[in-house]
Amino acid sequence: MLPAVLAIVAAVADARGAHGLAFDALLAAVPFAAVSALVAFGTYLEVREDAVCGLQALLWTLATTLLVLSCAARSPATETHALPPLGASALAACLAVFGIKLCVAAAPFLRRLALAHPAKP
Numbered sequence: 698m699l700p701a702v703l704a705i706v707a708a709v710a711d712a713r714g715a716h717g718l719a720f721d722a723l724l725a726a727v728p729f730a731a732v733s734a735l736v737a738f739g740t741y742l743e744v745r746e747d748a749v750c751g752l753q754a755l756l757w758t759l760a761t762t763l764l765v766l767s768c769a770a771r772s773p774a775t776e777t778h779a780l781p782p783l784g785a786s787a788l789a790a791c792l793a794v795f796g797i798k799l800c801v802a803a804a805p806f807l808r809r810l811a812l813a814h815p816a817k818p
Contacts, residue, residue, distance in 0.1 A: 763791035
């Protein structure tokens with residue numbers, strides 16, 4: 698979940714006006730997200746019966762795409778010293794994808810917790 702932490706750091710940096718730091722954090726998150734997407738896809742290929750693995754791989758791919766899009770919109774080559782709307786929107790969508798990933802990962806644990814009954818005294 699290092700890409701998620703780096704995306705949160707980028708969002709906080711954007712809120713504080715440090716757009717250069719946000720760009721660096723997003724640029725650092727891209728390779729980690731790409732490797733996570735490849736690992737998740739490999740896991741899905743090994744265990745094709747588990748739909749959650751497939752969904753996680755798809756969400757990692759979407760998060761990687763949004764991170765790259767946000768980095769491209771903020772690229773120093775654009776020579777804007779402000780936050781481009783596309784960069785902010787892509788980062789917000791990426792954070793939403795990470796939130797969905799968190800919900801998907803937590804669902805089995807919450808289901809198990811709901812089925813648990815206290816022991817009889």
